[in-house]
Amino acid sequence: MKNKVLMGLVAVAMVAVLSSCGKKPQAEIDAANAAIEAAKTAEAPVYVAAEFAAVQDSLNAVMADITAQESKLFKKFGPAKAKLTSIVTLANTVATNAATKKEEVKAETTTLLTGITTVIEENGKLIPKLPRGKEGAAVIEQIKADVATVDAAVVEAQGLFDKGSYMDALNKIKAAKEKADGLNAEVKEVLTKARIKF
Amino acid sequence: MRRLKKVWRRTFWFIGFTAFAAVAVILLVRFAPKPPDHKVALARIALSEATANKADTYSRNLFREARALYDSAMVNWQLENKRFLYFRDYGKVENFADLCARKARQAAKVSKNNVTDLNIFLKQKIDKLNTIVNQIDERYSAYPLSAETWKNISRGKMLLKEAEVAYNKGDYSLSKTKIADSEILLTESFEFATNHLKEYFNSFPVWKKWAERTISESRQNNSYSIIIDKYSRKCLIYHAGVKKYEYHVELGKNWVGDKKVKGDKKTPEGMYRITRKFGSNKTKYHKALLIDYPNSNDLQELRNEIARGVLPKNSKPGNLIEIHGDGGRGIDWTEGCIALTNSEMDVVFRIAGEGTPVTIVGSMVNLDQLID
Numbered sequence: 001m002k003n004k005v006l007m008g009l010v011a012v013a014m015v016a017v018l019s020s021c022g023k024k025p026q027a028e029i030d031a032a033n034a035a036i037e038a039a040k041t042a043e044a045p046v047y048v049a050a051e052f053a054a055v056q057d058s059l060n061a062v063m064a065d066i067t068a069q070e071s072k073l074f075k076k077f078g079p080a081k082a083k084l085t086s087i088v089t090l091a092n093t094v095a096t097n098a099a100t101k102k103e104e105v106k107a108e109t110t111t112l113l114t115g116i117t118t119v120i121e122e123n124g125k126l127i128p129k130l131p132r133g134k135e136g137a138a139v140i141e142q143i144k145a146d147v148a149t150v151d152a153a154v155v156e157a158q159g160l161f162d163k164g165s166y167m168d169a170l171n172k173i174k175a176a177k178e179k180a181d182g183l184n185a186e187v188k189e190v191l192t193k194a195r196i197k198f
Numbered sequence: 199m200r201r202l203k204k205v206w207r208r209t210f211w212f213i214g215f216t217a218f219a220a221v222a223v224i225l226l227v228r229f230a231p232k233p234p235d236h237k238v239a240l241a242r243i244a245l246s247e248a249t250a251n252k253a254d255t256y257s258r259n260l261f262r263e264a265r266a267l268y269d270s271a272m273v274n275w276q277l278e279n280k281r282f283l284y285f286r287d288y289g290k291v292e293n294f295a296d297l298c299a300r301k302a303r304q305a306a307k308v309s310k311n312n313v314t315d316l317n318i319f320l321k322q323k324i325d326k327l328n329t330i331v332n333q334i335d336e337r338y339s340a341y342p343l344s345a346e347t348w349k350n351i352s353r354g355k356m357l358l359k360e361a362e363v364a365y366n367k368g369d370y371s372l373s374k375t376k377i378a379d380s381e382i383l384l385t386e387s388f389e390f391a392t393n394h395l396k397e398y399f400n401s402f403p404v405w406k407k408w409a410e411r412t413i414s415e416s417r418q419n420n421s422y423s424i425i426i427d428k429y430s431r432k433c434l435i436y437h438a439g440v441k442k443y444e445y446h447v448e449l450g451k452n453w454v455g456d457k458k459v460k461g462d463k464k465t466p467e468g469m470y471r472i473t474r475k476f477g478s479n480k481t482k483y484h485k486a487l488l489i490d491y492p493n494s495n496d497l498q499e500l501r502n503e504i505a506r507g508v509l510p511k512n513s514k515p516g517n518l519i520e521i522h523g524d525g526g527r528g529i530d531w532t533e534g535c536i537a538l539t540n541s542e543m544d545v546v547f548r549i550a551g552e553g554t555p556v557t558i559v560g561s562m563v564n565l566d567q568l569i570d
Contacts, residue, residue: 053246053249053250057242057246057249060242060245061239061242063272064235064238064239064242064272065235067233067235067238067272067275067276067279068233068235068238070276070279071233071235071275071278071279071286071288072233073223073226073227073230073283131527131529131531139339139340139528139529139530140529141342141343141345141348142339142348142351142352144345144348145345145348145349145351145352146352146355148349148352149349149352149353149355149356150356153356171360171363171364171367171369171372172360174363175356175359175360175362175363176356176359178359179355179356179359189528190527190528190529193526193527193528194527194528194529195526
């Protein structure tokens with residue numbers, strides 16, 4: 001009787017072995033997904049797109065590996081678990097890098113916004129010095145149009161900056177700064193030709 | 199003996215059962231359907247490559263299809279995993295994975311081609327628009343276009359700059375959008391300005407005739423004649439039919455077209471003569487040469503325009519058009535006069551006398567030559 005019970009237990013153990021040898025690492029999967037979401041929230045796809053794509057790709061690979069293990073009789077989730085843990089670390093690094101890059105872009109945009117404000121202020125002082133009574137002159141019309149365009153671009157860039165879209169703001173302000181500098185040089189050239197001190 | 203027999207029987211049964219179980223497991227593993235991990239891995243790699251080639255931006259539809267096929271493969275795989283090992287069928291999963299890999303490779307290829315084509319296309323567009331910008335700057339920087347046109351040109355130039363910034367960063371999609379907006383503004387403004395200029399140059403045959411008569415008179419009388427070329431901003435002084443001096447001039451703020459009425463800030467066009475000379479103590483513009491504007495032709499033209507209802511009945515032709523000093527300011531600033539630098543004015547003042555012909559034309563050169 002004792003031996004029959006023993007054999008029964010062995011059979012049950014074997015069935016258990018046959019049906020499943022490991023458990024899907026759900027907690028690790030959730031942690032990896034959460035870390036990737038956090039990286040997304042940190043705007044990693046905008047500021048460190050390649051790094052983000054790589055970590056996303058790694059997660060896809062691990063998920064495929066987990067599904068593959070689920071297909072097997074003898075499941076082995078150990079390597080997948082380890083990979084998921086490293087993905088969490090990687091995603092956190094990507095999020096940190098995105099934040100750093102975002103700060104860099106923010107700083108660059110701030111510098112350009114400050115720089116362009118200085119140029120616009122200088123232009124504002126120089127333009128009234130242009131030869132008097134030239135309101136209808138083509139050059140003045142162009143300068144006026146350029147001033148309005150630069151002003152509009154700065155307002156737009158500032159709006160994007162305030163919304164936290166630093167990359168878009170940077171792209172806009174770069175072009176506006178170039179234009180404002182060109183305008184400054186043009187006004188100075190007109191003043192120099194007209195022998196007006198500035 | 200009986201006890202030993204019993205032990206042997208039990209051992210036999212135990213070994214037999216274990217062997218049976220082992221064989222069953224081996225058979226199960228051996229003949230169970232193989233999971234499609236290799237094909238799915240190939241699909242995933244193809245998708246990664248497509249992403250690296252920016253297929254999600256430059257071959258969006260194919261990439262989306264590939265992505266959806268990969269998701270279908272994974273979902274089906276997970277569904278199959280829920281069935282008993284022996285009854286699983288991964289055929290569908292493999293099909294989805296194969297299709298995904300094919301689509302993803304296609305997306306990567308199309309994206310690569312699109313990026314290359316777009317790169318070339320955008321470069322050409324940027325170069326073309328920069329050429330238009332240069333032509334606008336060369337031909338129209340001193341041309342009195344409307345404030346609205348200048349606004350459009352300015353916005354077009356700014357958008358072009360933004361397109362160049364995006365292009366240099368490799369953001370071709372954004373660059374393309376900016377270029378499309380810039381192109382509309384710049385080409386429309388350029389066409390408008392070109393048509394305006396062409397219309398102005400319709401008078402070229404008349405200008406040519408005036409200039410030839412003026413030079414001919416200078417040759418016949420062995421005397422000085424002055425021709426003002428408004429478009430090229432030149433004061434050309436001929437003696438005995440030969441050009442002796444060439445100076446840069448500044449004109450009325452609204453210099454395009456013939457002067458019609460007082461206050462239109464245009465420099466008149468026609469054949470005139472110097473009527474009076476003003477030395478430095480008689481003018482605020484260093485020295486001045488008054489011309490006989492409006493002459494009988496100008497007055498007749500004014501009457502005709504009033505009669506046609508083009509101008510109001512009380513329109514006055516204006517007067518006091520001079521060649522004077524105080525120029526060299528780099529822009530058109532006079533009310534309709536012609537300004538020279540003081541040193542150049544000294545020369546003109548010295549050689550010109552009352553009665554010296556002053557012919558003012560839109561251009562001495564036809565538009566085709568100018569554009570060339």
